[in-house]
Amino acid sequence: xxxxxxxxxxxxxxxxxxxxxxxxxxxxxxxxxxxxxxxxxxxxxxxxxxxxxxxxxxxxxxxxxxxxxxxxxxxxxxxxxxxxxxxxx
Amino acid sequence: xxxxxxxxxxxxxxxxxxxxxxxxxxxxxxxxxxxxxxxxxxxxxxxxxxxxxxxxxxxxxxxxxxxxxxxxxxxxxxxxxxxxxxxxxxxxxxxxxxxxxxxxxxxxxxxxxxxxxxxxxxxxxxxxxxxxxxxxxxxxxxxxxxxxxxxxxxxxxxxxxxxxxxxxxxxxxxxxxxxxxxxxxxxxxxxxxxxxxxxxxxxxxxxxxxxxxxxxxxxxxxxxxxxxxxxxxxxxxxxxxxxxxxxxxxxxxxxxxxxxxxxxxxxxxxxxxxxxxxxxxxxxxxxxxxxxxxxxxxxxxxxxxxxxxxxxxxxxxxxxxxxxxxxxxxxxxxxxxxxxxxxxxxxxxxxxxxxxxxxxxxxxxxxxxxxxxxxxxxxxxxxxxxxxxxxxxxxxxxxxxxxxxxxxxxxxxxxxxxxxxxxxxxxxxxxxxxxxxxxxxxxxxxxxxxxxxxxxxxxxxxxxxxxxxxxxxxxxxxxxxxxxxxxxxxxxxxxxxxxxxxxxxxxxxxxxxxxx
Numbered sequence: 001x002x003x004x005x006x007x008x009x010x011x012x013x014x015x016x017x018x019x020x021x022x023x024x025x026x027x028x029x030x031x032x033x034x035x036x037x038x039x040x041x042x043x044x045x046x047x048x049x050x051x052x053x054x055x056x057x058x059x060x061x062x063x064x065x066x067x068x069x070x071x072x073x074x075x076x077x078x079x080x081x082x083x084x085x086x087x088x089x
Numbered sequence: 090x091x092x093x094x095x096x097x098x099x100x101x102x103x104x105x106x107x108x109x110x111x112x113x114x115x116x117x118x119x120x121x122x123x124x125x126x127x128x129x130x131x132x133x134x135x136x137x138x139x140x141x142x143x144x145x146x147x148x149x150x151x152x153x154x155x156x157x158x159x160x161x162x163x164x165x166x167x168x169x170x171x172x173x174x175x176x177x178x179x180x181x182x183x184x185x186x187x188x189x190x191x192x193x194x195x196x197x198x199x200x201x202x203x204x205x206x207x208x209x210x211x212x213x214x215x216x217x218x219x220x221x222x223x224x225x226x227x228x229x230x231x232x233x234x235x236x237x238x239x240x241x242x243x244x245x246x247x248x249x250x251x252x253x254x255x256x257x258x259x260x261x262x263x264x265x266x267x268x269x270x271x272x273x274x275x276x277x278x279x280x281x282x283x284x285x286x287x288x289x290x291x292x293x294x295x296x297x298x299x300x301x302x303x304x305x306x307x308x309x310x311x312x313x314x315x316x317x318x319x320x321x322x323x324x325x326x327x328x329x330x331x332x333x334x335x336x337x338x339x340x341x342x343x344x345x346x347x348x349x350x351x352x353x354x355x356x357x358x359x360x361x362x363x364x365x366x367x368x369x370x371x372x373x374x375x376x377x378x379x380x381x382x383x384x385x386x387x388x389x390x391x392x393x394x395x396x397x398x399x400x401x402x403x404x405x406x407x408x409x410x411x412x413x414x415x416x417x418x419x420x421x422x423x424x425x426x427x428x429x430x431x432x433x434x435x436x437x438x439x440x441x442x443x444x445x446x447x448x449x450x451x452x453x454x455x456x457x458x459x460x461x462x463x464x465x466x467x468x469x470x471x472x473x474x475x476x477x478x479x480x481x482x483x484x485x486x487x488x489x490x491x492x493x494x495x496x497x498x499x500x501x502x503x504x505x506x507x508x509x510x511x512x513x514x515x516x517x518x519x520x521x522x523x524x525x526x527x528x529x530x531x532x533x534x535x536x537x538x539x540x541x542x543x544x545x546x547x548x549x550x551x552x553x554x555x556x557x558x559x560x561x562x563x564x565x566x567x568x569x570x571x572x573x574x575x576x577x578x579x580x581x582x583x584x585x586x587x588x589x590x591x592x593x594x595x596x597x598x599x600x601x602x603x604x605x
Contacts, residue, residue, distance in 0.1 A: 002396030035306035066155045069325045071295050073393050076144040076329055080101050087400045
C-alpha cells in the first residue's frame with residue numbers, strides 16, 4: 001500500500017490545517033523539517049473544511065490551502081467540503 | 090414585507106464549469122485545424138477535450154486573489170530582509186554559492202517555462218487545459234521576477250551574481266539546464282506537458298524545492314526561503330496539471346500509451362541528469378544540511394516515484410527506463426559532480442572548496458557504501474594540494490555528452506571505478522554519451538541532437554571569443570579569451586572559496602556587525 005503525502009509551510013496560517021489533518025487521518029505520520037512539515041498517510045488523506053472551522057471558529061474556504069501548500073502526491077479530488085489525496089481512483 | 094432570500098452560492102464544481110467551459114467557441118472564419126495546427130502531429134489522439142478537468146477547480150478570479158496575497162507577503166519579507174542587513178545573518182558565505190547556481194541556472198528556466206506554457210495554452214484545444222496552462226504561464230513569469238528580486242540584495246555585496254542572463258547563453262555548465270529546457274520547448278505541446286508538467290514538476294521537482302527551501306531556512310536565508318515558499322505554493326498546482334494531463338492522454342486513446350511511455354523514459358532521464366547539480370548543492374554547498382541527496386532521492390524519487398508508477402501501471406505505463414540506473418547513481422553523482430566542479434572552478438562563476446573534517450564525516454555517515462571508499466581520499470588529496478599552494482585546476486576542455494551536455498564524469502552502473510562512455514555514428518559523425526539513456530534519446534531523434542550547441546565544441550571552433558580576438562596572435566591564451574567572452578570577473582567570481590573576496594568580506598562584515 002503506497003503512501004500519499006502533503007507538505008505545508010510551518011506557519012501560523014497552516015497550523016489549524018495541520019491539526020485538522022492529524023485529527024481526521026489517524027494513520028498520519030508527521031515529519032518536521034526547517035520551515036515545513038510533511039504528512040504521510042497510507043493510501044488516502046482527507047482535509048475537511050468543518051474540522052478546520054471547528055479549530056479556528058471561523059469560516060474557511062478550502063481553496064485557501066493554496067497559500068500554505070508546498071507539495072503533494074496522489075490524485076486530487078476537491079469540492080467545497082473536502083480535499084482528498086489518494087492512489088487508485 | 091418580503092423575506093429576503095439569501096442568494097444560493099454556487100458550488101466549487103459549478104463555478105469551475107461556468108468559468109472555464111463557457112469560455113470556448115468553435116471557430117468559423119477558419120477551420121479548427123488551422124487555428125490549432127499543433128494538436129495532432131505528435132500522434133496523440135484526443136476524442137473529447139472537455140474530459141480534462143483541473144481537480145483544484147481554480148478559476149481566474151480565485152487565482153488572482155490568492156496570488157495577490159502571496160505577492161504581498163513575499164515583498165514585505167524581501168523589504169525587511171534588505172532593510173535589516175539580512176545578508177549578514179546567513180550561516181556562512183559558502184552557502185551563497187548554491188544561490189549563485191540558482192540565479193544562474195534555475196531562474197532562467199522559470200522564464201522558459203513561462204514561454205512554454207504560454208505556447209501550450211495557446212495551442213491546446215479544450216478550455217480546462219488552456220486555463221490551467223495560462224495560470225502556470227503567469228506563475229512562471231512571477232517566479233522569474235520574484236527570484237531576481239529576492240536574490241538581488243546579495244548582488245550588492247557578493248561576487249558571482251552580476252551577470253546571470255549573459256552567462257546563461259554562454260557559460261559551459263549552464264548549457265546543461267538551458268539545453269534541457271530548450272529541448273522541451275521545441276517539442277510539441279503534448280511532449281512539452283509530459284516533459285515539464287509530469288516528468289519535471291510531478292516526478293522530480295520535489296527534489297529541488299523541498300530540500301532547497303528547507304535548506305535556505307536552515308542557513309538563515311530569509312529572502313530565498315520566502316520566494317521558495319511563495320513559488321512552491323504554485324508548484325502543487327503545476328504538479329497536479331502534470332498528473333492530470335498524463336491521465337487525460339492515457340484515458341483518451343490506447344494508442345497514446347506507447348508515445349507517452351517513450352516521453353516519460355526520455356524526460357525522466359533528462360530531468361534526473363539536470364538534478365545532478367542539485368545533488369551537489371545539497372551535499373556540498375549548504376553549511377547546515379537538512380538531508381543528503383541520497384535521502385531526498387529515496388523519499389521523493391524511489392518511494393514517491395515508485396507509488397506513482399505502481400498507480401499508472403493500470404494504464405500499461407511502467408517505470409521509466411532509466412529508473413534503476415538512477416537508483417544506482419544515488420551513492421555517486423553528487424560527489425562526482427563536486428570533484429569535477431572543484432577542478433574546473435577557474436572557469437565557473439561560483440566558488441568551490443574541500444569540505445571541513447566535520448563535513449567529511451557527515452558525508453561518510455550519509456554515504457556508508459561509497460564515500461570513504463571512492464571520494465574521501467580524492468578530496469583529502471585536493472586539500473593537501475591546496476594547502477601546499479598548488480590547488481588542482483583543470484584547464485583542459487572535457488568531452489561532453491551530446492544530449493545532457495554534462496562532462497563525461499559519470500561511472501558505469503555497478504562499477505564506480507569505470508567512466509561510462511557510449512557512442513553512436515550518424516551520417517559519418519561520431520557522437521558521445523554519458524549513459525545508455527542519453528544515447529537512446531539521441532538515437533530516437535538524431536536530427537534534433539546533432540544541432541546541440543555544445544560549449545566545448547563551440548570554444549574549439551572559435552565561437553566563444555569576443556569579436557576582434559585574434560587566436561593566431563603570439564602568446565594567445567584561449568582560456569583567458571573565453572573568460573573574457575563570458576564577462577567573468579576573473580579572480581573575484583571564480584576560483585576557490587579559500588582566499589576569495591567573498592570569504593574575506595563576509596568575515597570582516599560579520600566581525601563589524603558584532604562590535605562598533
